[in-house]
Amino acid sequence: MTAVAPSPAGIRRALQVPWWFVALPLGLYGLVVIYPSLAGALYAFTDWSGIGAFRWIGLANFRAVMIDDEAVSSLGNTVVLALSTTLIQNMLGLSLALALNRRTRLNSVLRPLFLAPALLAPVVVGVIWQYIYSPEGALNAILSAVHLDALRRPWLGLADTAIWSVALTVVWQFVGITMVIYIAGLQAIAPELHEAAAIDGSGALRRFRDITLPLLAPAITVNVLLPFIGGLKLFDQILVMTAGGPGYATQTVALMIYRQAFTFGAFAYSTALAVVLTVLVAVAAMIQLAALRSREMPA
Amino acid sequence: MxxxxxxxxxxxxxxxxxxxxxxxxxxxxxxxxxxxxxxxxxxxxxxxxxxxxSGNFARAWQTSATSGNASLAPAFGNSILITAVGVVLLVVTGALGGYVLARRKSRLADWLFVLFLIGLTVPQQLGIVPLFQLARGLGLVGSAGGMILIYAGLLAPLTIFLYTTFIRALPTDYEEAALMDGASRLRVFWDVVMPLVRPVTATVVVIQGIHIWNDFFTPVIFLLGSGQQTLPVAIFSLVGEYATAWGPIFAGVVIASAPAMAVFVFLQRHVVRGFSGGIK
Structure with a gap:
């Protein structure tokens, strides 16, 4: 009597990784992200006040967002901050990457120095720069020391300067990440390409435009996507440095959502704002991913 | 020339x-x-x-008589606890989940992977009110345990993504050999897969550890005023209490930042790889 040998396919099926391995992360993700996000998106179309029954009110919350000066200026500030920090961070980050790309002793000291602020809590960075920008703070003291007293001002207290002061703070913290991503991209470019082009008589600028920039495309995509989405969600630094002021000059959507929900209890309205924020983030992500995919296709 | x-x-x-x-x-x-x-x-x-x-450090560290809120000592303990347990939970659940999603060749596995990926872009703000109500209903507001569970769900997408893509590229030979020797799947996971995914585990520990340590939005909502707050919230309270007495505030800043800076100094390679990982 011989045992029937199970087929190899049968063995493989019996030895499959069991589904329950994914149960815990999926369950936690479902409870913490999926269910609350779906519920939040639904509440945006209701008059829900946090307790008791609620009615469907269609797009009324979104119409209220559109005629609410605070919401409109928060949306404007958020987009301005996301765009400006992304732009400055990329120009500065790429310059630093090009300057620090070669392996020298000086560069091996400077690279981590530029990356260090990225490891600090954004709240902590906000506190540091709140001091620097304060009326009796470091920036004004330096201006006095070099006899530029005319430029002294409460940087975070004036509507004209507050938003740019915040933008600079964000760039200071995160430019190191942009830099290391560009360095990784630069180091993936074979030096032979530059050598061959140089032998063919291409100048440095031309080689940068024709070789470096096109081959950096994936790094550029990541370096635009990450700070832009991060910029759309700015909250910690704003709350610490300006609390959205003066007036609503530096109020962001994320800060307004927090206030509407947890200070004023306007739950339905806050979720409508959150839906607007989600759409902004999703559109940005889709544009970037489409750009990444089209560039990665072989021409 | x-x-x-x-x-x-x-x-x-x-x-x-x-x-x-x-x-x-x-x-x-x-x-x-x-x-x-x-x-x-x-x-x-x-x-x-x-x-x-050293007076500033003593002032920032000790509990002040007027408000128990703005002292860093208990916040330091809470931050350590939440970060350490949170990261361990993320590594175990993320590696287990990523292992299934990488090895199962089925439509369900692909679909679940995409479901996790969606979480990479959904802003936390969208679900924050329903999540707060859910956590309050379960008695998890104001507790370190609640924060740990929230982080395990919130940061699951990136963790699952990193483990799944890494394990997909691993050969299955070692696992099959161990299975033929009669080891259970769980034993194979622990003895064969976990050692092979060590590079991802290092990235997850560093990146998610720093994220949890520095996060402000989640604890300001779930821990503010509970006496269980983490360091970023305590620094925020410190600024409220000391206003422009920058000495104690910056002593607090140094205390709160020292562990992350130590990680940076000793694990610089992993930090750089984690941050530049977006493009390999």
Missing amino acids: TRNLNFARSFGQICLTGFAAVYAFPLYLIVSLALKTEAEGARAPFALPSSLF
Whole structure:
């Protein structure tokens, strides 16, 4: 009597990784992200006040967002901050990457120095720069020391300067990440390409435009996507440095959502704002991913 | 020609070093102000500290009589606890989940992977109110345990993504050999897969550890005023309490930042790889 040998396919099926391995992360993700996000998106179309029954009110919350000066200026500030920090961070980050790309002793000291602020809590960075920008703070003291007293001002207290002061703070913290991503991209470019082009008589600028920039495309995509989405969600630094002021000059959507929900209890309205924020983030992500995919296709 | 090039290069190095000095100046400023008395800080904010004054650190660390809120000692403990347990939970659940999603060749596995990916872009703000109500209903607001569970769900997408893509690229030979020897799937996971995914585990520990340590939005909603707050919230309270007494505030900043800086110094390679991982 011989045992029937199970087929190899049968063995493989019996030895499959069991589904329950994914149960815990999926369950936690479902409870913490999926269910609350779906519920939040639904509440945006209701008059829900946090307790008791609620009615469907269609797009009324979104119409209220559109005629609410605070919401409109928060949306404007958020987009301005996301765009400006992304732009400055990329120009500065790429310059630093090009300057620090070669392996020298000086560069091996400077690279981590530029990356260090990225490891600090954004709240902590906000506190540091709140001091620097304060009326009796470091920036004004330096201006006095070099006899530029005319430029002294409460940087975070004036509507004209507050938003740019915040933008600079964000760039200071995160430019190191942009830099290391560009360095990784630069180091993936074979030096032979530059050598061959140089032998063919291409100048440095031309080689940068024709070789470096096109081959950096994936790094550029990541370096635009990450700070832009991060910029759309700015909250910690704003709350610490300006609390959205003066007036609503530096109020962001994320800060307004927090206030509407947890200070004023306007739950339905806050979720409508959150839906607007989600759409902004999703559109940005889709544009970037489409750009990444089209560039990665072989021409 | 060569001499011109050398000159240009040294000139570039000097400019770069100058820029780096300006860039690093705020970091110098907080450490030096944390070590000065209030009088010295006001008189000579930019000079090196004349002596190493520790009073600011004592003030920031100890519980003040007026408000139990703005002391860093309990917050430091909470931050350590939430970060350490949170990261361990993320590694175990993320590696287990990523293992299934990488090895199962089925539509369900692909679909679940995409479901996790969606979580990479959904802003936390969208679900924050329903999540707060859910957590309050379960008695998880104001507790370290609640925060740990929230982070395990919130940060699952990136963790699952990293483990799944890494395990997909691993050969299955070792696992099959162990299975033929009669090991259970769980044993194979622990003894064969976990050692192979160590590079991802290092990235997850560093990146998610720093994320949890520095996060402000989640604890300000779930822990503020509970006496269980983490360091970023405690720093925020410290600013509220000391207003412009920058000495104790910056001492608090140094205390709160020291562990992340230590990780950076000792695990620099992993930190850089984690941050630049977006493009390999």
